[in-house]
Amino acid sequence: MNRYLVEIRIVPREGLLDPEGKAVQNALRSLEFTGVEDVRVGRLLRLELAGATPEEVRARAEDMCRRLLANPVTEDYEIDLENIS
């Protein structure tokens, strides 16, 4: 068994209005940060998973995203993993 650090990034789906991202963008502009062309606000989940292979761990993380962690209607997700055994 190996231990993996799994990072799951969940972001609002492309093309969907992200009011929180827009508010942050406006706040950055009002602080006079220039060239902020888009902001999307999502969330990061950091999991420690035990598993035999990276493929098996990734498949399990994807299943978690599909069934609970991301809303398939409004959100996309990306998964990174690192062996920390």
Place this chain on the structure above:
Amino acid sequence: MTSRTSVELRVAVVTFPGSNCDHDCYRAAKDVLGAEAYFVWHRERDLREPDIVILPGGFSYGDYLRAGAIARFSPVMEAVRRFAENGGLVLGTCNGFQVLCEAGLLPGALVRNASLRFIARWVRLRVENADTPFTSAYRQGQVLRMPIAHGEGNYVADPATLERLEAERRVVFRYCDAEGRVTEEANPNGSLHGIAGIVNEAGNVLGLMPHPERAVEALLGSTDGVGMFESMRAHLRAAVAPAGDSQEAPAAAPAGRR
């Protein structure tokens, strides 16, 4: 089949940890509708033969992850799903609507209000379809007054889903102004097409962000929510009326009696 009186009408109000409108729903069902209302804790697996199931508003599981995302895995939701699949009437208000979307019993999702603010105020709704088990006591196009209180009531769905909802007249309520016009100003949360409430394909599951249960007594500021409860009762009575009592055959199967 036996005929039943309103006293026998059984309304199950599901309580999740963090529900806070369950007692309002209970009162509307029991004291206004005259039904036999009872609470069902989210860990229970038996709904105890209800005619109507209400998923109330609140902040189930603290709205962690996404509003309604965790509540849908409560043991009781399996029973709610079966009840809905058998044609039982399910009403989800506010957080209950969010739970129904997360559970896949209704399409689409409810995301953060466009203003990013939690909004608690009275709104007006236009009845877009008075031909559902939840709205038959209203007139088509009638303007209702009900309160909203939510941070995530912004209804979104992909274009194909929206098109289908519209084509099948499944948008039941839209936010409107006092004259019944659906305008951007009258839309409190940015919902696509001004959508405030929708039904599932079979028409027996309704979700809406406004609170009909908080508009059932003059003291509360409006009685416009009473019609929703009366509509459900009329629907259930029609479904269980003995053949001799009515010339019309019941259109729907007796809801939820198994």
